[in-house]
Amino acid sequence: MATRAQAIRVRGLEKSYKTLHVLRGVDFEVERGSIFALLGSNGAGKTTVVRILSTLLKADAGTASVDGLDVATRPASVREVISLTGQFAAVDEILSGRENLVLVARLRHLKQPGKIADDLLERFSLADAGARKVSTYSGGMRRRLDIAMSLIGNPPVIFLDEPTTGLDPEARIEVWAAVKELAARGTTVLLTTQYLDEAEQLADRIAILHKGRIIVNGTLAELKRLLPPAEAEYVEKQPSLEDIFLAIVGADK
Ligand SMILES: Nc1ncnc2c1ncn2[C@@H]1O[C@H](COP(=O)(O)OP(=O)(O)O)[C@@H](O)[C@H]1O
Numbered sequence: 001m002a003t004r005a006q007a008i009r010v011r012g013l014e015k016s017y018k019t020l021h022v023l024r025g026v027d028f029e030v031e032r033g034s035i036f037a038l039l040g041s042n043g044a045g046k047t048t049v050v051r052i053l054s055t056l057l058k059a060d061a062g063t064a065s066v067d068g069l070d071v072a073t074r075p076a077s078v079r080e081v082i083s084l085t086g087q088f089a090a091v092d093e094i095l096s097g098r099e100n101l102v103l104v105a106r107l108r109h110l111k112q113p114g115k116i117a118d119d120l121l122e123r124f125s126l127a128d129a130g131a132r133k134v135s136t137y138s139g140g141m142r143r144r145l146d147i148a149m150s151l152i153g154n155p156p157v158i159f160l161d162e163p164t165t166g167l168d169p170e171a172r173i174e175v176w177a178a179v180k181e182l183a184a185r186g187t188t189v190l191l192t193t194q195y196l197d198e199a200e201q202l203a204d205r206i207a208i209l210h211k212g213r214i215i216v217n218g219t220l221a222e223l224k225r226l227l228p229p230a231e232a233e234y235v236e237k238q239p240s241l242e243d244i245f246l247a248i249v250g251a252d253k
């Protein structure tokens, strides 16, 4: 949409680690308030993209901006409008869920840290567990607490790098609910995943990162249309995202 600035804009991004060319010209945009899934196999370069967007790593070429701010020239300002949640929860095991949230709110010099903590516990269905040590939490509860912590200070753009990797199916569904809750409040979410069903469940748009480039970018419906029509069958079967992924990249894998 021309009238609405994009929350994230990436153009011609390149990055190599010595002789390994991980990103070879990555382009995409993320609309404000949407959930965008960067989908790719292990080692495709998803974390590299997220690290560049969150100013932890410099690109070799290309440009990237977050909330209209260039990551290369205005890294400090970018850091003020984002939060990053990695694959491994950054919560303190010894503290309770509530204490973790209060601690982060205090570190950010926010007023009423207790109220902020209680609101977030409620929002992420952790109110009953709030007083318990995190060491007693399930994987899904930890990940939800981690996402709640990343929301303190209301950053408009959130990066979730493989938010459900390593979680059991039930915990994944809980985390999906938490991610949907984020976007429902207008936060822009860029998530990375290796799980085709996760992108399908959560994302408004899905981009597939493969061999250093975005090879497909569209809505789920658009991606499904890329598949050749199925052979005539009595029951029309909906293709899974996995079918689409294999149809597109399978040939040169
Ligand atoms: N600091 C680094 N030094 C050298 N190689 C790296 C470094 N970080 C990542 N890589 C390599 O770059 C490729 C992409 O990594 P990454 O962005 O972590 O992929 P993904 O998150 O999609 O699994 C992988 O082959 C990985 O081994």
Ligand SMILES: [Mg+2]
Binding pocket: 046, 047, 048, 161, 162
């Ligand atoms: Mg990664």
